[in-house]
Each structure stands twice: as structure tokens, then as C-alpha cells.
Amino acid sequence: MYHFDWQLFWNYIWPPTALQDPLIRNGLIATVLVSIIAQALGVVFGLFAALGKMSKFPGFRWLAEGYIWYFRGTPLLVQMALLFFGLGVTHVYDFPDIKYGFLTITGAIQAGTLALAINEGAYMAEIIRAGIESIDPGQLEAAKSLGMKYSLAMRRIILPQAAKVIIPPLGNEFNNMMKTTSLMEIISAGELFFAFNQINARVFKPFELFIAASLYYLLLTTIWSIVQARIENSLGDRKGQERNAGMFQRFFAGVTKGGH
Amino acid sequence: MTTAAPIHITPDSSIIVKAEKVNKYFGKLHVLNDIDLEVRKNEVVVILGPSGSGKSTFLRCINHLEKINSGHIYVNGHMIGYLDRNGKLIEDNEGNISRQRAEIGMVFQRFNLFPHLTALENIIEAPIHVRHVPAVQAREDAERLLTRVGLADKRNQYPNQLSGGQQQRVAIARALAMKPSLMLFDEPTSALDPEMIGEVLDVMQELAHEMTMIVVSHEMGFARAAANRVVFVDYGQIVEQGTPEEFFSHPKEERSRLFLSQILH
Numbered sequence: 001m002y003h004f005d006w007q008l009f010w011n012y013i014w015p016p017t018a019l020q021d022p023l024i025r026n027g028l029i030a031t032v033l034v035s036i037i038a039q040a041l042g043v044v045f046g047l048f049a050a051l052g053k054m055s056k057f058p059g060f061r062w063l064a065e066g067y068i069w070y071f072r073g074t075p076l077l078v079q080m081a082l083l084f085f086g087l088g089v090t091h092v093y094d095f096p097d098i099k100y101g102f103l104t105i106t107g108a109i110q111a112g113t114l115a116l117a118i119n120e121g122a123y124m125a126e127i128i129r130a131g132i133e134s135i136d137p138g139q140l141e142a143a144k145s146l147g148m149k150y151s152l153a154m155r156r157i158i159l160p161q162a163a164k165v166i167i168p169p170l171g172n173e174f175n176n177m178m179k180t181t182s183l184m185e186i187i188s189a190g191e192l193f194f195a196f197n198q199i200n201a202r203v204f205k206p207f208e209l210f211i212a213a214s215l216y217y218l219l220l221t222t223i224w225s226i227v228q229a230r231i232e233n234s235l236g237d238r239k240g241q242e243r244n245a246g247m248f249q250r251f252f253a254g255v256t257k258g259g260h
Numbered sequence: 261m262t263t264a265a266p267i268h269i270t271p272d273s274s275i276i277v278k279a280e281k282v283n284k285y286f287g288k289l290h291v292l293n294d295i296d297l298e299v300r301k302n303e304v305v306v307i308l309g310p311s312g313s314g315k316s317t318f319l320r321c322i323n324h325l326e327k328i329n330s331g332h333i334y335v336n337g338h339m340i341g342y343l344d345r346n347g348k349l350i351e352d353n354e355g356n357i358s359r360q361r362a363e364i365g366m367v368f369q370r371f372n373l374f375p376h377l378t379a380l381e382n383i384i385e386a387p388i389h390v391r392h393v394p395a396v397q398a399r400e401d402a403e404r405l406l407t408r409v410g411l412a413d414k415r416n417q418y419p420n421q422l423s424g425g426q427q428q429r430v431a432i433a434r435a436l437a438m439k440p441s442l443m444l445f446d447e448p449t450s451a452l453d454p455e456m457i458g459e460v461l462d463v464m465q466e467l468a469h470e471m472t473m474i475v476v477s478h479e480m481g482f483a484r485a486a487a488n489r490v491v492f493v494d495y496g497q498i499v500e501q502g503t504p505e506e507f508f509s510h511p512k513e514e515r516s517r518l519f520l521s522q523i524l525h
Contacts, residue, residue, distance in 0.1 A: 136370075136372070138368060138370055138372040139372060139374065141325055141368070141372065142366075142368060142372035142373075142374070142431075143374075143386075144325065144358070144361060145323055145325065145361055145364070145365075145366035145435075146361070146362065146385070146386035146390060146434070146435070146438060147358050147359065147361045147362025147363075147386060147390040147391075147438065148358065148386065148389070148390055149354050149355070149358045150354065152389060152390070156385065156389060157374055157385075160376050161374075161375065161376050164376075
């Protein structure tokens with residue numbers, strides 16, 4: 001009969017005590033910041049890839065297609081290892097630590113964030129393209145007939161409308177992103193899962209510690225589901241349109257959507 | 261502006277639109293067949309024709325929403341959409357095309373209002389971001405235009421809160437806000453419920469006193485009341501043109517008579 005170490009377990013799930021451990025504290029901060037930055041960059045990469053894919057210039061189309069093909073067709077874990085260890089040995093870029101006062105962004109964090117962002121961009125490209133293509137072509141024609149160039153029409157007319165279609169799946173992508181940051185464990189990037197692994201290496205209580213780790217991710221995704229529901233509702237309200245699915249529907253939809 | 265577009269001045273400066281031997285194909289289908297048309301300042305031209313005759317396509321070529329395969333279209337004396345290099349048409353750059361489109365108002369069958377913007381915001385969008393009119397002035401102009409189309413009280417409504425007729429009137433105001441020298445109407449009442457057609461035609465008729473207009477529409481009442489000229493198009497060709505009186509009462513061509521008998525019954 002396994003002896004469950006309740007004291008250790010409570011110690012690590014109860015934030016006031018758990019966060020006293022710098023590993024957990026920094027891991028939590030890293031997971032949240034990396035998720036936000038990687039997702040934001042992923043949206044930017046995705047936007048360029050989506051526009052590239054819809055471009056009338058074949059060169060841009062091929063570039064975008066190739067990017068999406070490769071990064072959706074290969075495992076993120078492999079991409080991350082390739083970027084960090086692979087690029088490291090070539091000395092093309094060594095991922096040196098970046099220091100801003102008290103804040104140190106380690107090379108592993110940089111590489112992990114970048115790999116997550118590039119991978120995410122390939123998925124966001126399809127989401128953004130679908131969003132743009134869901135807009136009636138008459139909108140672009142009306143914008144053009146008023147003398148708007150393509151770029152202005154995109155920025156002022158098409159993308160604000162497409163955003164409403166893009167934001168719900170984007171929210172789900174972010175939910176995935178927070179969980180997927182745990183893959184950075186293999187490059188020792190010091191995020192949440194790495195922190196629990198380190199502690200486990202010291203005390204060997206994998207059952208207690210990994211349940212605790214999972215509950216932290218659950219906390220993050222749950223908080224996000226609530227935020228997401230608010231964002232989507234306010235989006236509906238502002239445009240004088242009907243409200244989206246309720247918070248609970250959104251909550252369960254958010255946490256049951258699988259990762260890539 | 262990267263390169264200056266060569267300026268083609270048509271002989272008579274009072275000509276707003278001049279189409280010369282315009283041809284267009286959709287694959288093998290010859291949608292526009294040697295179309296020649298001149299529209300003078302303040303003239304109101306109504307283009308009639310069976311569906312699929314090419315009338316809407318021609319209208320959309322005038323602001324280069326559709327490409328042409330050969331021929332020339334001049335608006336305000338400048339060729340639109342293309343540069344003529346020794347008889348070969350080369351598509352013009354986006355900046356030049358956009359600048360010319362800004363002078364050409366267009367009203368669409370399905371209104372195409374921007375659903376994420378209020379009526380007022382729809383109207384001020386292009387003046388502010390294309391013409392760089394100060395926001396305060398753009399708003400004043402927009403309020404005046406909304407009053408003119410009878411929708412001053414709807415300025416803060418979103419398109420989905422307006423009826424079809426109201427949306428189309430906002431769309432007309434939106435086009436007018438750019439102070440265009442030419443207005444194109446592409447079947448502006450075809451998507452409307454019958455009881456709303458009148459309010460849109462009233463606005464258009466009012467406008468006909470002071471604007472150069474090309475209207476693709478089957479509204480005979482409007483053509484009779486407001487058009488200087490009716491142009492009948494069939495199979496991508498101009499079959500017949502004349503004053504509304506001549507055309508509706510004494511059509512010369514057999515195809516015109518057939519068409520009129522169909523739309524009158």
C-alpha cells in the first residue's frame with residue numbers, strides 16, 4: 001500500500017507555501033509569461049502566413065505554404081530540440097542569457113518561446129485565414145470602392161470583423177499553449193513542469209508532485225476560461241449583437257478541447 | 261505614389277466617363293463585346309438589360325473592380341486600372357487605382373455596409389482614413405448627409421439594426437461623403453422589399469439633379485423620372501440607347517421590344 005505524503009502534497013498545492021520555493025515561483029511566472037509571449041508572437045506569425053497564403057504573388061504563397069506544412073507536420077518537441085540544441089552546436093545563434101536588471105531570460109526560455117511561437121503561428125495561420133475568408137467579399141469591394149488600399153481595408157474593415165471569428169479559437173489555442181509550455185522541460189527552460197521535476201528528483205514523490213503540478217495547470221486554464229468568456233461576451237455586446245455561449249459552456253468547451 | 265501615371269486627357273473635359281471598345285471575357289464567355297459609351301457631367305444614365313447581359317460587369321469595370329481584356333475606360337479624363345504601353349494594357353499600381361476609385365462612388369445591390377461600424381462611422385471611415393479629413397469635419401459632413409437621406413436619428417445604429425432601405429440610404433451617404441464626381445449604382449433596389457424601394461429611389465432622384473450617375477436598374481419609374489438616357493445591353497453589347505421616352509415608348513430593336521415586354525409583365 002502506497003503511503004501518500006499528504007503533508008508534502010498540501011505544501012505544494014497551497015500557493016502561499018508552494019510559492020516560497022523559488023523553483024515553483026519562477027516556474028509559474030515563466031509558464032505564464034512564455035504562454036503570453038509565444039501566443040502573441042504566434043498570432044503575428046500566423047497573420048503574416050495567412051496573408052502570405054492568400055497573396056497573389058506565388059513566392060509569398062509558397063513560403064507560407066512551406067512554413068505551415070513543415071511546422072504542422074513535425075512534432076513541436078522535435079522542433080524545440082532542433083532550435084535549441086541544433087542551432088546551438090552550429091553557433092549560428094547560441095541563445096545567450098539576456099539580463100534586464102533583476103530579470104534574466106535564459107537561452108532555453110528564449111528558444112522554447114520561439115519554438116512555441118513558430119509552431120503556434122502555423123496553426124494560427126489557418127485560423128486567421130479562415131476568419132478572413134469568412135468575411136463577405138463585398139466588404140473588400142466596398143472598401144476598395146471608397147479608395148482604400150488593400151492594407152488599409154484589411155486593417156480597418158476586414159480584420160476587425162474577422163477578429164470576432166478568430167477570437168474564440170484563439171482563446172482555445174491559448175489554453176493549449178499554457179499546457180504545451182510543459183514541453184520546454186526537455187530543454188530545461190525552468191517552467192512549471194521543470195520545477196516540479198526538479199523537486200521530484202530531490203524528494204522522489206512523483207505521484208504527489210505531478211498531481212500538484214497538474215492542478216497548477218488546471219488553475220491557469222480555468223482562470224483563462226473565465227477571462228475568455230468575458231472577452232467574448234463583451235465583444236458581442238459592443239457590436240450590438242447577441243451574446244455568445246455562457247461562461248459554463250465556454251468553460252467546459254475550453255478545457256475539453258484537445259491539444260495538437 | 262511611386263511612379264506618376266501618364267495622364268490621358270479626353271478632348272472634352274465635360275465627359276466624365278468614356279469607354280472605348282471595352283471587351284471582357286469570363287473564360288470563353290464574351291461578357292462585354294466592344295462597349296462604347298460616353299457619359300457627360302451631370303448626366304444620368306440608366307443601363308437596362310436581361311440578367312447575365314453584362315450590365316453589372318460593365319459598371320464594375322468603371323471603377324476597376326473587374327478587369328478588362330481590351331479597350332479603354334477613362335474616368336475624369338484619366339484611364340482607369342491600366343497604363344497603355346504601345347497599345348498593350350498594363351495594370352496600374354494600387355495607389356493610382358485607389359486614388360481614382362476615391363472619386364467614384366459606388367452603391368451595391370447588397371449594400372455592403374461595414375457591420376462593425378455604426379451608420380455614422382460607416383460614413384466617416386473613408387473621408388478620415390483615405391482623404392485625411394479632420395474627424396470633426398468628417399462628422400459634421402456625415403451628419404449633414406444622414407439628414408439628407410432622412411436618417412439623422414439613426415447615426416448610432418449598427419447596420420443590422422436598420423432596415424434594408426435604411427441601410428441602402430446609409431450606403432448612398434457613405435459614397436457621397438467622398439464627394440465623388442461620379443456615382444455608380446449596381447441594382448440598388450433589387451435586394452429590397454417592395455415597400456422600401458420608394459425611399460431609396462427618392463434619394464436617388466433627388467441626387468440626380470446634381471450628380472453624374474450611372475445606374476444599373478430595372479426601375480422604369482426612376483428611369484422615366486430621372487434618366488437623361490437609357491442604354492439597353494444584351495449579350496455584352498449595347499443594343500440601343502435613347503431618352504427614356506423614346507426607349508420605353510418606341511423601342512427600335514426587336515431585342516429591346518422583347519425585353520420590355522418581359523419586364524412590363
